[in-house]
Amino acid sequence: MALEKVTLGKSLTNGMRKAMDRDPKVVLIGEDIGKLGGVFRITEGLQKDFGEERVIDSPLAESGIVGTAVGMALRGYRPVCEIQFDGFVYPAFDQIVCQVAKLHARALGAVKIPMVIRIPFGGGIGSPEHHSESPEAYFAHTAGLRVVACSNPEDAHWMIQQAIECDDPVIFFEPKRRYHDRAEYDTDATSAPRGLFEANIVRPGTDVTLLGYGPVVKTMVEAAAAAEAEGTSIEVIDLRSLSPLPIDTIVESVRRTGRLVVVHEASSFLGMASEISAQVTERCFYELEAPVIRVAGANIPYPPSRMEEDFLPDLDRILDGVDRALAY
């Protein structure tokens, strides 16, 4: 037992370090991840300890990062790619959706592509364009990929290790504005609190189910605390796995509360909330007291950072969504 207060970013570093210690086939590749430790310092110290062959500073070409990682996976390695920012993943999009996602199926199971593609995502850091996006739905839409998002340090610590151990390709979203959030947990624990593809009920409640992932989870918990003061009991669920969708946990909760509010930073149109809304409606038609409410980014390109507060779902917009669900 070693209770420590660790940041989300450092939890990822520690998780990768453990995975690399355990399995010599785990290699990291990305831009500036070596000496610099990545622009967010998530790989800090790893090249020093594991060498340049296992922590590979790549040329500045994202398709190359993912495409060469595919080749390494075919050779028996377990590559972990770092895409520097969400908006820079698109040059690698073809490799991800045409190759990474499909190779196992094309070979009728004869080859596996056990790779992780880490993507810092979401806004709220005051950056110029392409640095604050939420592209998760593109990947969740693609069969053959698994898509997860961590929201807190302990999950970051475990989920990155579980993603690396997974024999399928995992797109791993990291909430960049939460990298410096700290939490205390047992860093010596030998087993994960839950599976990689399970949702987590972070705060039980009875009146409304509030569902989200990544950076908005903290805001949802704050919203639930604020609502409690006004007598509303909100159940907060951290989705964690976007594909496969842990739909049973959501359905079980909605059957109890009768109301669902889904939150994400990505634009609402065909976002994760759209699919969740459809599936919940299919399965909870008679239990729903209100339509599924979406609290999401506007359907516009991500705005200039001076305006992002008006774009991102904050505590007030989440509570407004809860109020709308309760109004039925």
Place this chain on the structure above:
Amino acid sequence: MSDKVVAELHQPTPEVGDGGPDMIQLLTPEGQRVSHPDYDQYVADLTAEDLRSFYRDLVLIRRLDAEGYALQRQGELGLWPSLLGQEAAQVGSGRALKPHDFVFPTYREHGVGFVRGMDPQSSLQLFRGVSQGGWDPTEHNFHLYTIVIGAQTLHATGYAMGVKMDGNVGTGDPDRDTAVICYFGDGASSQGDVNEAFVYAASFDAPVVFFCQNNQWAISEPVTKQTRIPLFQRARGFGFPGVRVDGNDVLATYAVTKHCLDEARNGNGPLLIEAYTYRMGAHTTADDPTKYRVSAEVEQWKFRDPILRLKTYLAHEGMADDAFFTQVDEEADGFAAELREGCITMETMAGETMWDHVYAEDHPVMEAERAAFLAYKASFEEAN
């Protein structure tokens, strides 16, 4: 920049259509053996029997291609990408490989697959629509066909980086040192992935040989749309050697590829080979080249036929007689009959297997959808 330099930059090496003076050739289109100071050594050990087996490979894969074309026209294949005219490029390079080398093909390397020992049916199943590839790449160290143009060049580079990480480069142990060969075409040379692969391979000294079959046409676009300079010269800009070989000359292609693979295995990779050849047929069976190229060009290339020149050479040197050529033709007939039979009897897998290999690990959606599909199908049987 001086006016002279600027003038030179604007006058790239002209392409004269025959490969030019830089092209390595050991066998002329007339079937005459010409000597080359650097590359003779790589064919010196080839026996008459080896050369006859080269000839056999060339004839059989041309027949494979003819059958693929016919099967498409008969509705047995959805599409067929022809290798007609590129037989020597594929046999020469394929035969230069060692079993433990690894191949990343495009979707046209039926000939390379054949000389690697792949079941010839393998290349038919994708185009018949019974699988999206379906073979185990590790069985013959021959990766699945890649249809997205140039995407496999990065896979080959990453694989080669892995070979190097394994320590299987430059050890001097011929059973251990491993090279990777990656096929692509003149059209692919414009793709970002190919250029990124060149950068990565160079930065990490990857033991990969990039093998560009310049067949002069990317569907309807001539190679002049892809490049101002001969493609092999591109390598220099990326910091590694490039060489142009007569891709219709099986001996030269074999020699040059053997040399480059050796270099890669010894740690001197990457390298680029441009096999100068010609796509005698259409891009695929869905294409109509009469819309965009003149028949005079095709006629001109008929004189450079890869099979005819080896046949002339073998006959002239007394290494093969009419009985041998007849025997190969007869073998090709039997081979073709087997191919046709194998193709039309190829089994289509049951619908519920579509969900089987999307993921390596259990996935709830796959299980749920498969179960729903089976229940839906069963509902018809119950109704009957």
